[in-house]
Structures are given as structure tokens and as C-alpha cells.
Amino acid sequence: MGTGPAGNASARTGFTRIGVTGHRAIPVAALPSVRSGIRRQLSDGGVRAISSLAAGADQLFADIALDSGIPVTAVIPGMDHEAHLDDDAARSVYRRILSSCADRVDLPLEPTHEQAYFAAGRWIVDHCDLLVAVWDGRPARGLGGTGDVVAYAHRQGVPVAIMWPRGIERD
Template structure:
């Protein structure tokens, strides 16, 4: 007969991220500080697609804090859409350090693939961190769309940004 008095281990608190690819220098200090605060403590897991910009910064901070990272890979040639070679090298480095990898099914366009990854992250997160200037997405599946999806589905969103700073 199984013992019922033995406590089950608590599920980790899963924190997902969405954010802009290009982050102005003025937002980096408050974004880093906010990410560190959210990722401090035991029993955390970070969910990220490892895209250039906010996602890679989030993964780096999570790993520095000893938080396991799950890479959510959009269903497309993700690495080819990461920007320059330094972004791709950072992606490969971070992917190698992730505890878990989730490969999503192929999507017809890279915009749909990014949005599907954002939805997966929201659907599996207890909280979403948005490195976001509050403006609408520039293309389908952008940060504003993922934030709207999280809010519609009731996932709490923490926005990290420096007031008055606009992305380029």
C-alpha cells in the first residue's frame, strides 16, 4: 500500500519570456535586475525560444542563477532567422546548456512558428516576463501578440522596460 504521508515534491514555478530582439542600452539595467529578481529562489524553471535579444538574455540570467532552462524551438529553421553569427553562436551555446528541449511542429511561416512558440510558452508558464515597450507587435506573433494571448488566457504578465524608451 502506498504511503500517503510522504509529501510530493513541489512542481517548479515556470516563468516564460517574450521580448524584443533589439534592446536599447537604456533598458538593459532594469531588465536584467527585473529578470534576476523573478528568477531568484528555489524551484524555478525558465521557458524560452532562445531568440536573439530578450530571450537569450533571459536564458543567460536563468543559467547564472542556477535555474534550469527549457528551450522551446519554433517549427521552422529557427537558427537561420536569429540575426548575425554572434546571435547564432549564442543560441547554440545556450541550447547546449538547456536541461530540456521542446521541438514544435512545422508552421507555414516563421511568423506563425514564433507565435506558436509564444503560445506554447504561455500555455506552460505560471508567469510571463515581457521585455516590451507596450507597443503593438510589428508582425504576427511578435511580443505584443504574445502578451495579449497571455492576458486573454489569464497568465500573469510582468513587463520589464525603461519608461520613456522606445525601441528602434
């Protein structure tokens, strides 16, 4: 694993920090592969997880981490994040996961939702040793999308593990 801009967390703290970025909508056909890939990345001992708890991949990652007994740090974008989740079910899952997180980082207010999401993605990259990307490999559909966060991770030298099965198209 690379060290990224935050340095080698394993040497300093005895654990590996794994962050997540990913799509809100994951096709049902992709879910088994995505879930098993996330579990595989989180299976080493001494792991900590970092997620912005956005609907979709971020919540799935945090849920798997918590179910595995892995502490999660919630990175809250600088906006009314909960109000911008897709529906009541996503807000309910967000509240449930947030109440189980070991740590919470509230980011400063950003001018737009897109800038807030991108700031959260950059914060996660800057504080992880590995980025899990639930990503179809296509460009971001808006500023701060998965493709932008993956590109930022590459520029920062943070390793990226892509979780997406071949042949599955995103809506």
C-alpha cells in the first residue's frame, strides 16, 4: 500500500485507514461482487473505515465495516447533507450508521453541494492509505463525483481498489 499525503498510517498507528468513494446507484447485478470486494478489502485486522455516508456505495461500505466490527469515521460534507439524501430510507440509514460511527468530522460549509461532496472526497483521500472505489470507470457526472475523487487519489499517490464487475452498466 502507498502512503499518500497523510504518511504511513500503519507505521504510526498500527492500523490501515480505508476510505470509500462510489456511485449512489449500484445496479442489483453488481451488488454481490461489490459487497464481496468490500469485505475482502476490510478483512485484514487493524483496519479503520472512512466514509461520507452518502446514499449508495458509501453507506454500503460503512454498513459492511460496522457489521465486521470495524470502526468508521463519518466525514460530513459542509452542507445540509442529510436533507440532500435521496429519500426517507436513505436518511434513516444515514442516521443509523452515523449513530454507530466511532468518529465524526464535520467539514466547513462549501458554496455548492457539488463542492461539498468533492471536499469530502478529497478529505477522505488525504486521510486514507487505500481508497475503495465502487466505480464503473466512467467520468464523473458532476463535480465531486466518483471519477473526480479517483483522479484526485491517483494524483496524490493513494492506491485505489476498484469494485465493479465487468459487463455491468450503470443507469
